[in-house]
Amino acid sequence: MSMDASQEATAGVIAEKKTGLAAIARQIAGCTDCGLCRGRNRTVPGEGNPDARIMFIGEGPGFYEDQQGRPFVGAAGKFLDELLAGIGLDRKKVFIGNVVKCRPPNNRDPQPDEIEACGKYLDAQLATIAPKVIVTLGRFSMQRYFPGESVSRIHGTPRRKGEMIVVPMYHPAAALHQGSLRRVIEADFARLPGFLEKVLEGETPVVDRAEVPPHLKKGTAATTPAETAPATTDATPAAAESQQMRLL
Numbered sequence: 001m002s003m004d005a006s007q008e009a010t011a012g013v014i015a016e017k018k019t020g021l022a023a024i025a026r027q028i029a030g031c032t033d034c035g036l037c038r039g040r041n042r043t044v045p046g047e048g049n050p051d052a053r054i055m056f057i058g059e060g061p062g063f064y065e066d067q068q069g070r071p072f073v074g075a076a077g078k079f080l081d082e083l084l085a086g087i088g089l090d091r092k093k094v095f096i097g098n099v100v101k102c103r104p105p106n107n108r109d110p111q112p113d114e115i116e117a118c119g120k121y122l123d124a125q126l127a128t129i130a131p132k133v134i135v136t137l138g139r140f141s142m143q144r145y146f147p148g149e150s151v152s153r154i155h156g157t158p159r160r161k162g163e164m165i166v167v168p169m170y171h172p173a174a175a176l177h178q179g180s181l182r183r184v185i186e187a188d189f190a191r192l193p194g195f196l197e198k199v200l201e202g203e204t205p206v207v208d209r210a211e212v213p214p215h216l217k218k219g220t221a222a223t224t225p226a227e228t229a230p231a232t233t234d235a236t237p238a239a240a241e242s243q244q245m246r247l248l
């Protein structure tokens with residue numbers, strides 16, 4: 001079946017984005033702009049749909065990512081895959097990257113100068129993909145958009161940043177270290193399709209009063225994530241599949 005003019009235009013845009021991302025990945029592969037280049041085995045530019053509507057930004061490559069040159073391939077990546085599947089997505093439909101593209105030694109935190117040096121690549125990827133929604137995973141990517149905030153205070157709360165909506169979330173690895181966070185992360189992910197749907201309709205999604213987790217409500221004493229996590233999520237496979245068809 002031949003493509004109509006609109007399909008051809010879309011295919012052309014996607015091909016252009018793919019070419020742009022490949023060029024950025026080549027620049028990253030040769031980059032020596034910060035000290036992380038000295039300990040890396042492979043650079044990890046990120047991967048996924050060049051025309052993704054949702055882009056996930058983590059922190060930096062770990063051991064397995066550094067070996068394979070791919071983001072989120074260890075235990076945290078397996079959990080991320082499960083979270084995506086829970087809302088009817090997989091990593092071919094989204095784009096997944098990090099704030100630094102080379103592994104910090106011994107998985108230490110990326111340093112401000114390293115994040116700064118690597119920021120140009122993330123900016124270029126964002127400009128190329130032009131996602132509608134950015135999901136920050138962990139505090140380093142969150143601080144790029146919300147300096148001085150803490151993930152525990154604002155996770156799951158979408159905010160407009162220019163043309164994009166940014167939704168801060170815990171890093172999936174956090175749930176591996178603190179089991180009670182698993183349900184919190186699952187609940188935050190379950191809201192994502194709804195946020196995206198609102199964005200595609202031209203609205204800025206906000207967390208309704210009914211959706212505001214108790215620990216974010218005014219005058220409420222701080223509670224632990226385990227206390228605030230909903231018992232279940234409403235992202236049934238059937239609902240998620242129907243949302244995926246509409247949104248992607």
Ligand code: SF4
Nearest residue numbers: 031034037102117118
């Ligand atoms: S972390 Fe980023 S800035 Fe540093 S060497 Fe790797 S690609 Fe270059």
